Amino acid sequence: MKKFMLLLLFCHVVSPVLHSMKYFYTASSQVPNFPEFVEVGLVDDVQMVHYDSNTQRMVPKQDWMEKVTGYLPNYWDRETQRCQSEQPVFKVNIDTLKKRFNQTGGVHIVQVMYGCEWDDETGATNGFRQYGYDGEDFIAFDLMTKTWIAPTPQAVISKNKLDRETGQNEYWKNYLTQECIDWLKKYLGYGRSTLLRTESPSVSLLQKTPSSPVTCHASGFYPNKIMLFWRRDGEELHEDVDHGEILHNHDGTFQKSVDLDVSSVKPEDWGRYSCVFQLSGVNEDIVTKLDPKVIKTNWGRTEIKRDGAPDSPSEFPTRVVVGVVVGLLALVVICIAGFIFWKKRNNGFQKANTSDGSDGSASSVEAAPLK
CATH class of the missing domain: 3.30.500.10 (MHC class I-like antigen recognition-like)
Structure with a gap:
């Protein structure tokens, strides 16, 4: 075929x-x-x-x-x-x-x-x-x-x-x-x-293994007019960064992720990095510091929610799987719809x-x- x-x-x-x-x-x-x-x-x-x-x-x-x-x-x-x-x-x-x-x-x-x-x-x-x-x-x-x-x-x-x-x-x-x-x-x-509503997302930091990039994942936002990026010392990063595409969630909201390669980042410099989410119509940015304590991994699990409170450790596997499934379903729906x-x-x-x-x-x- x-x-x-x-x-x-x-x-x-x-x-x-x-x-x-x-x-x-x-x-x-x-x-x-x-x-x-x-x-x-x-x-x-x-x-x-x-x-x-x-x-x-x-x-x-x-x-x-x-x-x-x-x-x-x-x-x-x-x-x-x-x-x-x-x-x-x-x-x-x-x-x-x-x-x-x-x-x-x-x-x-x-x-x-x-x-x-x-x-x-x-x-x-x-x-x-x-x-x-x-x-x-x-x-x-x-x-x-x-x-x-x-x-x-x-x-x-x-x-x-x-x-x-x-x-x-x-x-x-x-x-x-x-x-x-x-x-x-x-x-x-x-x-x-x-169409003119605004919904702020939950933002998570994810990492598969200690040597993998750190993924900043935002989900549940609307509209899809957003910026999601990594910055160091207040300046937006363009190197060692991989931007994902905006995907549809089943409830009509959107999700997006951006990866940061931390292989060359010294442990003492992690505090200089942060993930920034900006949503059209909302003046306040959602800023998530690159902190090992808040990264959801297979060996230590927390999540930064929109209110700043950590999430339940047990939610990491479920949310990751759901995110992948939603992404795949979105592609199927997009294909069927003619996109x-x-x-x-x-x-x-x-x-x-x-x-x-x-x-x-x-x-x-x-x-x-x-x-």
Whole structure:
């Protein structure tokens, strides 16, 4: 089976006031136990809608999304019909790209990601729309020029056709910079009590063996606009530090860890190090000193909770296992929901040679009737 990589586009350094709305379409062939077509929508990385070819129904994933039906009668029926009409188009997309890449059978995946971002402090906005194929960039829309970027020769046919569709490109420029932002603000208003809440985490220091890195693990925070880092003498460390990704917890909160290599740290210098957690909307940082007495290990177990009190020693094995299981479950849920991300955002695309010598035949990749 052809391998593909799941890349979670979360970074430990994020804007404290940046909101986003994103839609992801995933069409697949010969992927066991996975729907052939999936659409999900998110606001601030919280899933709000879901559709797949097995259920054949667009459904809300948050209670506050039910408010949409009050403003837009038959909204869910219309969205369901739209998704059902898109399924065969994406199926053709896969067949088209298999021919482009001289492929036959096997696992293949076409993806579309589009949406917008809004900084509620500065008012700055950004939009993006791009396609991926088998985990790699295929083509992306350039908002500034209202043209398409083809990072691979196989996408040049699509680029040439899309660049000629000036009316459609103007529509996408307007949607991504205006209409999408308007909907994002509406959804933030609908889900204010959920999306704009703040929850502080429990922070633990973990170490597998005396020679292993010390992991600073924060779990239970919301939103995921955070910074988690190690510092020495008050200065942030960048060397000997390994940042983990932000993962979902089963209750809708998030977890993240950052490792510190202490192999070269002298015992008398441990007090110079600390782990710092910063949460958007909360002025007070959670600072955890690098102290052997508070590190949870297989030979000595304590935990620093948000109130500063040590936790029960017996909880270490359970919480570590639960954390691993939650992380694995999150990956499964992410996969099923269609979050099979590819490598770059649209501003990272590199153009391919546009003189491909093709016959100019149309591609169905761009034919998907995305809203």
